[in-house]
Amino acid sequence: MQKNRNHKPLRIGIIVPQFPTYTETFFVNQVAGLCKAGHEVIVFSHTKQSESSLVKGFGLDAYKNLTIVNFDFSTMPLEILKTLATSPLLFFKKFTFNFRNMRSAVYRRLCILNLNKYACDIYHFGYSGIALTYLDLFEKISGKKMVSCRGTAENVLGITETGRPEKLRELFKKTDSIHCVSNALAKKIINFGALREKVFINQPATDIQLFSAKENTRDANTTLKILSVGRMVFQKGYMPGLLAMAELRKSFDNFIWILAGDGPGNEELIFTINLLQLNDHVSLVGRKNKNEIKALYAEANIFFLPSVSEGIANVVLEAMAMELPVVSSDCGGMREVITHNVDGMLCENYDFNSYAAALFELCQDEQKRKQLGKMARKRVEEAFTLARFDQVYEKTYLSLIEE
């Protein structure tokens, strides 16, 4: 696609917990973009086997310059022996009587040997959390190091986990480049002690060909469908969301809130739905794959993001690309995407009464829904395309190598 550039292809290692997954399509987009541009990409996944059906489903099997490495040494005594032989000193240094510590030290050492085996120009850690697990051996990784900050690990754990801010500070010192998904997050990271020069922003993007209004089946004459997509964790704000629904029902009855996603918060949700007697107005549809989610967007009338913490929510970009009017809480980087009453609606974070008011307004006004949907699509086409997303990464990788 972009082969006639005047630079040689790079070898880029991307380190993630698992690859590929349904929910983290930004990694898939990133990998596909780099492969298309002719770079060698090695994805290091920290789980056993990656699902081959998913690899195919995302069309990743078409790229010859993509390697997926799975870090699973539990079945590889040979590897462990090899490490012992090549770096016996480590074991003396790290020797403790605690088997668990010992095992995790061995595990990380093995991971690093394997990272270095592929001799990448750049090692890009997909989350600051996964980079932290390598922190004490960070210098042993050859090549430039980059870390992505996406929200939860910094916004939430930075507050709730003791010692996390100090560890992040150390990580930001040791790494060469820090990627943030929004301006809001960049500000936060700099407050944590990251050098401004190291930080760059690459907002997420979405595939505007795949997500388009072409297949929309939405119908304004039946029960209005309000859609939310995301794991059932407290960050997604489904509790304030439910309170908003209870409020909305007082003035408007003909709606159903469809929640796609799975997670540990389910008991709380199901109980609260019963308590608020919202059983007829809320439908928990569980985890859905990419195509199923697309079908949900296609028939929804409104997209609702009541999150209390976000980097930038990819699902909102997808919904906007599908010309869905969005009601979003003003959390994290969401205001960098949505301008209130222009291409969506923004409400103060946690303010469930204001969510209900915005939803009510949209439920009443089909014209406004259409208008916001059209503008939403335009906004995504202008600022959140994969082309832009790929360019920013490529540019940053190249400048890092030239240093």
Added chain:
Amino acid sequence: MLCNRGHSVTVFCSEKNQRLLDDLFPGVTNLDIKLLNKATIFKNWMMFPFIGMNQLNIRGSLMPQVYYAARAFTINKVKADIIHFEFSGIGIDFLESIGNIRAKKVVSCRGSAEKVKLLMYDERKNLFRKLLKKVDRVHCVSQDMVQTILPYSDEPGKIFVNYPSIDTGYFMRNKRKERDKHLNILSVGRVTFQKGYPNALFTMQYLKQQDLSFTWIIAGSGNAVEEFIFKIHEFGLTKHIILAGTKSREEVKELMENADVFYLPSLYEGVANVVLEAMSMELPVVVTKSGGMAEVIEHGEDGLLADVFDFRAQAGHILNIANDDDMAENLGRNARKKVMTKFNLEIQTTIFEAVYNELLQTPHAEK
């Protein structure tokens, strides 16, 4: 209490805390604690390896069958007249072998197992229905709980209510806290979604907007701590809230002595014992109408009630207590009176004793 009345009691459990035991039951001789875990059950099985053999079942796996039978055998060795499953979840765990236990059976319904678990899983509904059929009597901690489980029982006659009780002698205020301008709000209970702490931040936000000088102390820990801490920061309430962690009985009593108001923002409850304790300590309480709480408290008389999620009303109640010392005083005094007369151990034991006695005179329920 049952021991004091001359009954002999055996408690089956998986862990034993000897120190707490000596603390709570000094010099009690007719109490026996039997550990019921894999090791003790195996020991019994070794002595009588043929138990469970008649359970041989080609379809199911052998081990659980033998385990269940051996467990029932361990219990039967005590030759109890009555077996009381203190939680319906434990009763369900015993369901397979409940017919093998030779005693009258009572099961208690106290809260989460009935309020949440039954909503979650259809399978659980069937098991619960079976359990209610197989036991002789069903104990509920409140009328509200009776309503919750009624759809699962064809024999409402088996169900009886016995409210919890607390030790009013122990939970007695020794010193009176001087009321100053600053309000100490206390909550005690695990930090799980049930207790509604993150939601209660809306209440605290409102109090802050009203310029009330206050501290909210929460004693307890649990799996919603991360969410709670995060939201405390987000709401800008770090200076107003103290997460005190898990506290012992003495420490809880001390916290209650230093509090001005007790706050229970729960989404659901059977009946919250901590509220009874706070009332016994003459604290004015602000409580959500969760589960059986509305049966305990008469609004305006011995406590203040508000709807779950009605944060405005909850905050309003706390403000009223802050602004009206006489009302606070009255609520506290009446609260202690209420607990002394209605939620004392004497009443609770008498009801259980009567149910147990009656059971001994009736034939066995369906096996």
